Amino acid sequence: MNRNKYRMIYQELSGKIINGEYKQNEQLPSENLLVKQYSVSRETVRKALSLLQTNGFIQKLKGKGSVVIYNESMNFPVSQLISFEEIKESLNMDYITRVESFEKVFAYEHPRVMTALNLTEQTELFRVVRTRRKGDKVNIIDTDYFLVDLMPVLTKEIAEQSIYSYIENKLGQIISFSNKAITFEPMTETELELFGEVTPPYAATVRSIVHLANALPFQYNISKHRASEFKFVDFSRRAVNKK
Amino acid sequence: MNRNKYRMIYQELSGKIINGEYKQNEQLPSENLLVKQYSVSRETVRKALSLLQTNGFIQKLKGKGSVVIYNESMNFPVSQLISFEEIKESLNMDYITRVESFEKVFAYEHPRVMTALNLTEQTELFRVVRTRRKGDKVNIIDTDYFLVDLMPVLTKEIAEQSIYSYIENKLGQIISFSNKAITFEPMTETELELFGEVTPPYAATVRSIVHLANALPFQYNISKHRASEFKFVDFSRRAVNKK
DNA sequence: AAGTGGTCTAGACCACCCG
DNA sequence: GGGTGGTCTAGACCACTTC
Numbered sequence: 437m438n439r440n441k442y443r444m445i446y447q448e449l450s451g452k453i454i455n456g457e458y459k460q461n462e463q464l465p466s467e468n469l470l471v472k473q474y475s476v477s478r479e480t481v482r483k484a485l486s487l488l489q490t491n492g493f494i495q496k497l498k499g500k501g502s503v504v505i506y507n508e509s510m511n512f513p514v515s516q517l518i519s520f521e522e523i524k525e526s527l528n529m530d531y532i533t534r535v536e537s538f539e540k541v542f543a544y545e546h547p548r549v550m551t552a553l554n555l556t557e558q559t560e561l562f563r564v565v566r567t568r569r570k571g572d573k574v575n576i577i578d579t580d581y582f583l584v585d586l587m588p589v590l591t592k593e594i595a596e597q598s599i600y601s602y603i604e605n606k607l608g609q610i611i612s613f614s615n616k617a618i619t620f621e622p623m624t625e626t627e628l629e630l631f632g633e634v635t636p637p638y639a640a641t642v643r644s645i646v647h648l649a650n651a652l653p654f655q656y657n658i659s660k661h662r663a664s665e666f667k668f669v670d671f672s673r674r675a676v677n678k679k
Numbered sequence: 680m681n682r683n684k685y686r687m688i689y690q691e692l693s694g695k696i697i698n699g700e701y702k703q704n705e706q707l708p709s710e711n712l713l714v715k716q717y718s719v720s721r722e723t724v725r726k727a728l729s730l731l732q733t734n735g736f737i738q739k740l741k742g743k744g745s746v747v748i749y750n751e752s753m754n755f756p757v758s759q760l761i762s763f764e765e766i767k768e769s770l771n772m773d774y775i776t777r778v779e780s781f782e783k784v785f786a787y788e789h790p791r792v793m794t795a796l797n798l799t800e801q802t803e804l805f806r807v808v809r810t811r812r813k814g815d816k817v818n819i820i821d822t823d824y825f826l827v828d829l830m831p832v833l834t835k836e837i838a839e840q841s842i843y844s845y846i847e848n849k850l851g852q853i854i855s856f857s858n859k860a861i862t863f864e865p866m867t868e869t870e871l872e873l874f875g876e877v878t879p880p881y882a883a884t885v886r887s888i889v890h891l892a893n894a895l896p897f898q899y900n901i902s903k904h905r906a907s908e909f910k911f912v913d914f915s916r917r918a919v920n921k922k
Numbered sequence: 923a924a925g926t927g928g929t930c931t932a933g934a935c936c937a938c939c940c941g
Numbered sequence: 942g943g944g945t946g947g948t949c950t951a952g953a954c955c956a957c958t959t960c
Contacts, residue, residue: 477931495894499938618911636879651738663863670859720950742957
């Protein structure tokens with residue numbers, strides 16, 4: 437249930453675009469029409485359309501209208517802040533998650549994480565290593581660090597399901613934004629063991645620092661993929677800096 | 680010269696954040712204060728702040744204010760739609776661009792490009808191959824395809840400078856958005872020749888389809904990087920889909 | 923209670939596109 | 942000239958934070 441009018445309109449329109457009710461290169465109804473259809477003010481309609489535009493669904497053309505630019509082959513937004521379970525669901529993938537390691541550690545044992553999350557040495561962290569398998573083949577190794585203070589009762593069982601769902605639905609926290617870096621790195625021996633034979637022995641590595649809505653950094657994630665099968669898709673707009 | 684009030688405010692505030700006048704974790708002035716300072720309505724201030732938020736400069740906190748989350752180590756947005764010359768300028772890099780090849784081709788000779796840009800077989804394209812060198816070392820190979828119809832007078836000399844600047848400043852076209860995909864691919868023999876010895880013989884590959892403001896796809900770009908030196912940085916927000 | 927950001931409205935004027 | 946999107950305003954009510 438979303439009581440915001442502009443979000444409701446956003447969801448209805450984005451849904452219709454994803455379903456193919458509005459296809460690529462087709463026009464959306466004009467703003468004035470949407471104003472009448474939804475019985476809202478024009479600024480409210482415009483808020484919904486702006487969201488569609490920044491998320492890559494439409495392009496607004498001055499004097500003409502809003503045209504759909506989304507097409508399915510955009511392969512879905514790995515570039516969004518989205519959990520593995522959510523991707524799995526939206527793409528109907530048959531991956532299995534296995535928790536390889538689940539422990540409490542101190543921040544100073546993982547200096548890179550300590551720096552990234554801006555922690556003191558004695559801060560306690562959960563360190564969770566999970567593999568994502570298709571059949572017998574390991575495709576992704578995820579290593580996550582979470583603040584113990586934020587979720588005192590994280591368990592291995594929760595980690596097998598969706599930790600994000602736990603944070604948002606059980607803990608009532610709002611996950612908001614992240615910084616990511618993608619690199620290609622030689623695999624470590626541990627990684628080679630988990631992956632099995634891999635050529636080349638390189639991993640596409642995505643490191644993320646994830647923040648809550650109150651701007652607190654609460655998660656550090658390292659996601660390793662077989663390089664040969666990795667694909668990161670992104671939608672971006674040119675900055676409005678130009679004078 | 681930007682006559683839009685909200686863009687002026689956006690630029691002034693983002694400038695102050697980049698300069699360090701507002702530092703990470705500091706508060707921006709409240710919306711009401713900004714209304715008074717700039718003598719504009721609150722919605723105009725809010726438009727500027729929204730832009731700062733979607734571009735990763737601030738996080739707005741209900742009941743509290745806007746806090747700066749930008750920090751320099753974000754290493755600048757390779758994830759934006761930005762030309763190599765612009766990156767070079769903003770990071771003070773000492774790269775040299777060399778045009779390795781400059782020719783006119785037909786779309787049907789490059790089927791992948793034809794499909795991506797949605798062209799007919801006989802459409803003419805410029806195909807430009809450029810290397811980006813630091814000293815004698817080739818770090819990036821860029822292959823670009825542009826619509827001949829759009830810029831009948833593209834020359835090798837322009838390609839040595841910034842083609843984006845040419846398109847925007849000379850042709851008056853507005854570059855607007857792009858789809859990118861990042862993959863990890865074996866190098867071809869041509870690429871190995873240009874790069875020289877590389878281990879591993881794999882390239883971090885970024886393919887982009889770039890569109891103008893009228894939604895016309897006009898450029899297909901393939902950017903190959905030495906895998907060992909590649910780093911892609913991204914800022915993303917969690918989607919507002921949640922009910 | 924006072925201050926902050928979030929949503930929504932009704933209306934205005936403008937620039938752009940197209941027939 | 943009529944339709945479309947872009948910008949801006951003044952005011953309203955709400956929810957959240959802080960004291």
